[in-house]
Amino acid sequence: MGDLLTVTDLEVGFTTERGLARVLDHVNFSIGRGEIVGLVGESGCGKTTLARSILGVLPANSARIGSGAIDFDGRNLLAENARTLANEVRGRQITFVPQDPFSSFNPVFTIGAQIDELMKWKSPEAEAGDRRRLYRRARRRTDRSQVMELLRTVQLPDPDGILRKYPHEVSGGQRQRLMIAMSLLPRPKLIIADEPTTALDVTIQAQILKLLRRLASERGVSILFTTHDLGTAYEICDRITVMYAGQEVESAPSDTFFAAPRHPYTTRLLESLPSTEHGIKGIPGQIPGLVDPPSGCRFHPRCALASDACINERPGVTPAGPAHSVRCYHPVSAPEAVS
Amino acid sequence: MRALVLTVNRLIWFVPTILGLLIITFTISHIIPADPIAFIAGDNASAEQIAALKEKFGVDKPLPVQLWNYIVGVVQGDFGVSLYTHRPIANDLLSRLPATLELAFVAIILSAAIGIPLGVLAAVNRNSMLDHVLRIVTVSGLAIAAFWLAILFQLLFAMEWSVTPLQGRVDGWGPDVHTGFFLIDSLIMADWEIFGDVAHHMILPALTLAFPAMATVMRFTRAGVLDAINSNYVDYQQAMGIPRRVVIWRYVLRNALIGTVTQLGLIFGILIANAVVVEAVFDWPGLGLYAVNSILQSDYSAIMGFTLIMGMVFIIANLLVDITHGAIDPREAH
Amino acid sequence: METLRFLLRKLAADRTAALGALLIMLLIVVAIAAPLLATHPEDVSEFHPPERLLPPSGDHYFGTDRMGSDIYSRILFGARITITIAVIAITVSVLIGVPIGLVAGYYRNWISDALMRVSDIFLAVPQIVLAIAIAQTLGPSIENVILALSVTYWPFWARLVYAETRSTLNETFIEASIALGASPWRVMMLHVLPNISSSLIVRTTIGMGGTILTAATLGFLGLGPPAPSPEWGRTIAESREFLPEAWWYAAAPGLAIFLVVMGFNLLGDGLRDILDPRTRRSADG
Numbered sequence: 001m002g003d004l005l006t007v008t009d010l011e012v013g014f015t016t017e018r019g020l021a022r023v024l025d026h027v028n029f030s031i032g033r034g035e036i037v038g039l040v041g042e043s044g045c046g047k048t049t050l051a052r053s054i055l056g057v058l059p060a061n062s063a064r065i066g067s068g069a070i071d072f073d074g075r076n077l078l079a080e081n082a083r084t085l086a087n088e089v090r091g092r093q094i095t096f097v098p099q100d101p102f103s104s105f106n107p108v109f110t111i112g113a114q115i116d117e118l119m120k121w122k123s124p125e126a127e128a129g130d131r132r133r134l135y136r137r138a139r140r141r142t143d144r145s146q147v148m149e150l151l152r153t154v155q156l157p158d159p160d161g162i163l164r165k166y167p168h169e170v171s172g173g174q175r176q177r178l179m180i181a182m183s184l185l186p187r188p189k190l191i192i193a194d195e196p197t198t199a200l201d202v203t204i205q206a207q208i209l210k211l212l213r214r215l216a217s218e219r220g221v222s223i224l225f226t227t228h229d230l231g232t233a234y235e236i237c238d239r240i241t242v243m244y245a246g247q248e249v250e251s252a253p254s255d256t257f258f259a260a261p262r263h264p265y266t267t268r269l270l271e272s273l274p275s276t277e278h279g280i281k282g283i284p285g286q287i288p289g290l291v292d293p294p295s296g297c298r299f300h301p302r303c304a305l306a307s308d309a310c311i312n313e314r315p316g317v318t319p320a321g322p323a324h325s326v327r328c329y330h331p332v333s334a335p336e337a338v339s
Numbered sequence: 340m341r342a343l344v345l346t347v348n349r350l351i352w353f354v355p356t357i358l359g360l361l362i363i364t365f366t367i368s369h370i371i372p373a374d375p376i377a378f379i380a381g382d383n384a385s386a387e388q389i390a391a392l393k394e395k396f397g398v399d400k401p402l403p404v405q406l407w408n409y410i411v412g413v414v415q416g417d418f419g420v421s422l423y424t425h426r427p428i429a430n431d432l433l434s435r436l437p438a439t440l441e442l443a444f445v446a447i448i449l450s451a452a453i454g455i456p457l458g459v460l461a462a463v464n465r466n467s468m469l470d471h472v473l474r475i476v477t478v479s480g481l482a483i484a485a486f487w488l489a490i491l492f493q494l495l496f497a498m499e500w501s502v503t504p505l506q507g508r509v510d511g512w513g514p515d516v517h518t519g520f521f522l523i524d525s526l527i528m529a530d531w532e533i534f535g536d537v538a539h540h541m542i543l544p545a546l547t548l549a550f551p552a553m554a555t556v557m558r559f560t561r562a563g564v565l566d567a568i569n570s571n572y573v574d575y576q577q578a579m580g581i582p583r584r585v586v587i588w589r590y591v592l593r594n595a596l597i598g599t600v601t602q603l604g605l606i607f608g609i610l611i612a613n614a615v616v617v618e619a620v621f622d623w624p625g626l627g628l629y630a631v632n633s634i635l636q637s638d639y640s641a642i643m644g645f646t647l648i649m650g651m652v653f654i655i656a657n658l659l660v661d662i663t664h665g666a667i668d669p670r671e672a673h
Numbered sequence: 674m675e676t677l678r679f680l681l682r683k684l685a686a687d688r689t690a691a692l693g694a695l696l697i698m699l700l701i702v703v704a705i706a707a708p709l710l711a712t713h714p715e716d717v718s719e720f721h722p723p724e725r726l727l728p729p730s731g732d733h734y735f736g737t738d739r740m741g742s743d744i745y746s747r748i749l750f751g752a753r754i755t756i757t758i759a760v761i762a763i764t765v766s767v768l769i770g771v772p773i774g775l776v777a778g779y780y781r782n783w784i785s786d787a788l789m790r791v792s793d794i795f796l797a798v799p800q801i802v803l804a805i806a807i808a809q810t811l812g813p814s815i816e817n818v819i820l821a822l823s824v825t826y827w828p829f830w831a832r833l834v835y836a837e838t839r840s841t842l843n844e845t846f847i848e849a850s851i852a853l854g855a856s857p858w859r860v861m862m863l864h865v866l867p868n869i870s871s872s873l874i875v876r877t878t879i880g881m882g883g884t885i886l887t888a889a890t891l892g893f894l895g896l897g898p899p900a901p902s903p904e905w906g907r908t909i910a911e912s913r914e915f916l917p918e919a920w921w922y923a924a925a926p927g928l929a930i931f932l933v934v935m936g937f938n939l940l941g942d943g944l945r946d947i948l949d950p951r952t953r954r955s956a957d958g
Contacts, residue, residue, distance in 0.1 A: 087582075103572060106593075121582065168669075482934040482935035634895060642809045646798070646803065650798040
């Protein structure tokens with residue numbers, strides 16, 4: 001497969017007081033090389049869980065992985081042990097940009113100290129053997145110059161000064177630029193950005209998104225971009241996958257997604273964006289609980305087009321155009337134009 | 340710069356606090372139902388003799404004047420005269436202070452050296468058997484009376500098994516006194532035998548004193564580590580594949596410890612409070628034993644002197660803790 | 674009543690807290706029923722020198738002390754002293770400290786500053802140190818112990834309530850209430866107090882443990898109720914010269930203190946978990 005990442009039939013549950021919450025229900029998902037894919041959906045739809053499953057950082061005591069495979073660049077991540085994942089995959093080939101750049105920095109260490117720690121373990125210059133306490137001076141210097149270079153690339157003024165500061169001494173936008181820089185330092189193949197602009201001011205969001213997109217395409221890095229905000233997805237994504245209640249329902253190239261969505265949920269989602277035409281439209285009903293979710297297609301209780309087939313068995317993947325697939329027995333055909 | 344301002348701020352409150360302490364001790368010492376002058380004078384003293392004594396001790400003057408004289412005296416180092424020995428109390432107090440401080444320091448080091456790693460382990464292995472056992476130890480440590488623990492230790496280790504000396508600070512003469520801290524003094528003399536003897540005598544009292552402090556340290560470290568482990572910065576480091584042991588022992592621990600430092604004042608208070616009885620049980624020649632003996636001798640002045648110096652030590656210790664906390668927590672500077 | 678039943682159910686579920694509650698109930702039962710439970714109730718004040726320092730037996734569960742009195746019975750009566758001292762001292766210090774803290778926290782003027790400065794001075798010294806000074810000055814008796822403890826404990830409550838009042842007052846619903854014209858009394862009683870009550874309950878319970886330890890320490894130092902009082906701390910002090918042979922003499926009262934304090938600590942921890950989950954001692958669950 002030409003794809004960088006392919007998730008097949010992934011099933012993940014969390015044990016809770018009320019039983020096993022089926023958070024991911026046989027999810028299929030893929031990202032091509034150099035592609036920016038948005039994973040959109042409402043809170044609780046499983047997008048963060050999917051992202052964390054790929055990264056390998058699900059909470060150990062409550063997460064249960066059922067069936068499925070995560071194929072990344074030729075290796076099945078689910079088959080690897082934790083240590084290999086931590087050493088070789090995380091922070092090297094797959095990096096992470098968190099939602100809240102403030103609390104993701106340790107408040108009592110300088111920014112420079114934390115970046116140094118990252119480079120110590122994850123620098124592209126590091127060889128497999130010299131992991132431990134050995135942080136050779138020569139490599140330190142090359143690492144440091146790389147760091148400075150990248151800090152300039154993300155348009156941070158005074159990189160030298162910033163390294164000496166503490167996290168609370170820099171602004172939110174600067175912190176997220178730092179996070180982006182840190183995610184690029186190990187020269188990864190895939191960056192997982194979990195709602196990276198949610199915590200930022202609106203004016204800064206667009207800057208950060210553009211920066212991220214430019215850097216990724218320059219370096220041929222793929223991005224998995226989760227968000228609940230369709231606007232930001234539009235800004236930056238090549239392709240968008242929609243999730244609902246632990247199931248992926250549609251995946252389409254960005255333009256097609258907004259112009260001609262096929263899944264009933266996607267259309268309702270796009271309709272719910274406030275518009276001058278129809279004001280604010282919600283979707284009647286509620287997101288289902290995941291301990292005892294609806295059978296088959298989990299959207300069926302709220303879908304006007306639902307039939308018995310929808311309740312009995314979840315629809316399979318149906319192609320709906322180039323790079324466009326949908327999981328529905330009654331895909332919508334008339335495109336709804338949304339501004 | 341900011342740190343300096345904060346330090347000065349705290350220092351400003353130092354003086355009124357000490358003054359307040361002086362007022363309190365003065366007040367307490369003047370509600371004695373018994374009349375110490377009559378006590379000194381004896382049963383057969385005449386009225387003139389009593390009046391003369393009153394004048395000598397300055398207690399015939401109005402209270403505010405007495406308070407002023409008292410404050411002035413303390414500032415000059417005069418803590419009054421012992422009713423029992425008729426010697427200045429200040430000398431006795433100062434000569435005994437190092438013994439208590441040495442014991443307290445060793446106890447703090449012990450409680451930190453044992454309590455911090457155990458607290459980290461308990462947090463990292465939350466709800467495991469180890470965690471439960473340590474939780475029991477913590478709760479016990481805070482429920483056990485220090486004097487009873489001292490007696491139990493003494494019973495077991497000194498009397499039954501004879502592995503430690505029964506009491507005292509050292510057998511025979513101690514090292515030549517330079518600092519008053521026998522461990523240091525014996526090292527200065529390079530006399531390993533005395534050093535060993537002093538250390539040997541110190542084990543039980545220090546352990547007894549350290550036990551409740553260790554329980555507290557363990558409890559706070561555990562809470563601090565748990566807090567930090569659930570934080571986003573740990574999440575980020577793990578997501579980026581930084582080895583877990585580095586995350587815990589370098590980053591989480593630092594965050595947890597900064598929180599624990601604020602508790603050092605509390606811990607020091609526990610130590611001082613328990614030092615009195617621990618010294619009594621082990622016959623350790625420090626301030627605590629001095630207090631106990633003064634109680635037995637009804638030496639009210641000595642007790643007041645003891646209260647004063649203990650209070651001062653505690654206030655100074657808290658001040659140092661505050662300053663340290665301000666220095667090591669970068670968030671404080673803002 | 675609903676909340677009480679809810680509380681009891683939650684308590685029963687938390688095993689360590691339930692154990693704590695059990696121990697405290699045991700203490701109360703023992704204190705009340707001491708005359709009935711004691712095998713030699715008269716030994717609280719009578720001596721039998723020929724029977725001194727006997728080891729534990731069927732007749733004397735914990736042996737006899739230096740005057741030949743039954744230690745078991747004396748410990749049972751000692752429970753009364755312990756409860757009396759602790760309950761009164763805490764009640765008095767709370768009754769003084771809480772109102773002071775409330776008022777100081779509500780009104781921001783020089784009076785509140787002064788009150789808090791005074792509290793700070795008291796708190797600047799370890800409680801036992803001041804308590805020794807006071808008890809020593811007034812003479813050994815149960816009343817003086819209570820007085821010494823109360824006088825040195827109220828500042829703790831004043832400071833605590835002051836801080837919590839200040840933070841509660843910053844909450845927006847209070848601002849709304851004041852904006853609507855609520856009187857200070859009303860705000861304090863109906864809004865602030867209920868808000869801080871759970872914290873107070875937890876601290877009072879844990880405070881009982883600490884107070885019992887301090888009281889026992891004073892007793893050990895000879896500053897508590899004088900001989901022949903069966904106070905636990907005093908008994909331990911008496912036992913010292915007869916160790917190691919008469920080990921039961923020190924073990925029994927010490928164990929009693931331990932169990933009682935442990936009970937209050939466990940219960941307090943359990944209450945804290947229930948009433949204020951934000952400050953869970955262990956953050957489990």
